[in-house]
Amino acid sequence: MNLDTKLVVLNQIYKIYDEFAATLDVACKQYCAQCCTRNVTLTTLEGYKIAHYLISNGKSDLFEKLKDASHKKRFQPLTTTNQLAEICMRGDEPPEEENDPSWGRCPFLTDNECPVYPVRPFGCRCFVSKQNCSETGYADTEPFVIAVNNVFLQFIEHIDAQGFSGNLTDVLLFMASDNNRQCYKDSTLTNPCDGLISNAPIKVVLVSPEHKDKAEPILRSLQSIKVPREQI
Ligand code: SF4
Ligand code: SF4
Incomplete structure (x- = not known):
C-alpha cells in the first residue's frame, strides 16, 4: 500500500470510529481538555497526516511549541498495541510502562482548544468519559x-x-523534517529517532469473550474497508 492509499484507509477507520463514538453517552464537550496530556501516542502514519496539515495550513510554528517542550518528561511507550497483543497471546508478561497524567498538558493545546482537531490522532479521538473528568479527577470509560x-x-x-x-512530541518532531517525511513516503525509513518503536501487523485481535458478540459489527466494518486501487 502506498502512502496515499494508507491515508485513505486511515480516514475510513476514523469515520467508522466517529460513527461508533456518536452512539456513546459521554460528557465530553468543546474546551473540556483535562484529557489533553503530553502522554498521547500515535503512529507515524497519523504523524505524517498531522505534519502535512500543519505545513499546508501555515501552522508550522506549532512544531516549535513541541520542540520547546521536548525536554519535559512524557510517556514514551516500550510496546505497541500489536506487540502487546502478541505478548498476551504467548502468555508472557508485558514490560512495565511509566505513564503519569501529572507530567503536564499536551504542548499543542492552546486556550483549551486543539489546533489540530480535524486531524487529531486516534489516541485523542478515543479518549471519552461518561462523567466530566474535571469533576471526578479521572475518565469513566466503559x-x-x-x-x-x-x-x-x-x-x-x-x-x-x-x-x-x-x-506525539517525538513522532511530530520526526515528521517535521522534509527528509524524514520523504523517506516515510518512499518507505525507506530505517533509522527512527530515540523514543520511536517499530509497528507490527495484527497477528491476533484482542477482544475478550464477553465483548466478542457486541464488537462483531465493528470488526466487520473494519474488515470490509475497501482499499482503493493504487495509481502507478
Ligand atoms: S475525556 Fe474527560 S477531559 Fe476529555 S473531553 Fe471527555 S470529559 Fe473532558
Ligand atoms: S493533539 Fe489535540 S486533542 Fe490531542 S491531546 Fe493534543 S490538544 Fe488534545
Missing part, C-alpha cells in the same frame, strides 16, 4: 469502549506496519 478502542489501535498500527509509534 470496558467495552476500551476494548473497541484497542481494536481500532490495532488496525491503525496494522496499516502502518512498516512505520513506527511513539509519543
Whole structure:
C-alpha cells in the first residue's frame, strides 16, 4: 500500500470510529481538555497526516511549541498495541510502562482548544468519559469502549506496519523534517529517532469473550474497508 492509499484507509477507520463514538453517552464537550496530556501516542502514519496539515495550513510554528517542550518528561511507550497483543497471546508478561497524567498538558493545546482537531490522532479521538473528568479527577470509560478502542489501535498500527509509534512530541518532531517525511513516503525509513518503536501487523485481535458478540459489527466494518486501487 502506498502512502496515499494508507491515508485513505486511515480516514475510513476514523469515520467508522466517529460513527461508533456518536452512539456513546459521554460528557465530553468543546474546551473540556483535562484529557489533553503530553502522554498521547500515535503512529507515524497519523504523524505524517498531522505534519502535512500543519505545513499546508501555515501552522508550522506549532512544531516549535513541541520542540520547546521536548525536554519535559512524557510517556514514551516500550510496546505497541500489536506487540502487546502478541505478548498476551504467548502468555508472557508485558514490560512495565511509566505513564503519569501529572507530567503536564499536551504542548499543542492552546486556550483549551486543539489546533489540530480535524486531524487529531486516534489516541485523542478515543479518549471519552461518561462523567466530566474535571469533576471526578479521572475518565469513566466503559470496558467495552476500551476494548473497541484497542481494536481500532490495532488496525491503525496494522496499516502502518512498516512505520513506527511513539509519543506525539517525538513522532511530530520526526515528521517535521522534509527528509524524514520523504523517506516515510518512499518507505525507506530505517533509522527512527530515540523514543520511536517499530509497528507490527495484527497477528491476533484482542477482544475478550464477553465483548466478542457486541464488537462483531465493528470488526466487520473494519474488515470490509475497501482499499482503493493504487495509481502507478
Ligand atoms: S475525556 Fe474527560 S477531559 Fe476529555 S473531553 Fe471527555 S470529559 Fe473532558
Ligand atoms: S493533539 Fe489535540 S486533542 Fe490531542 S491531546 Fe493534543 S490538544 Fe488534545
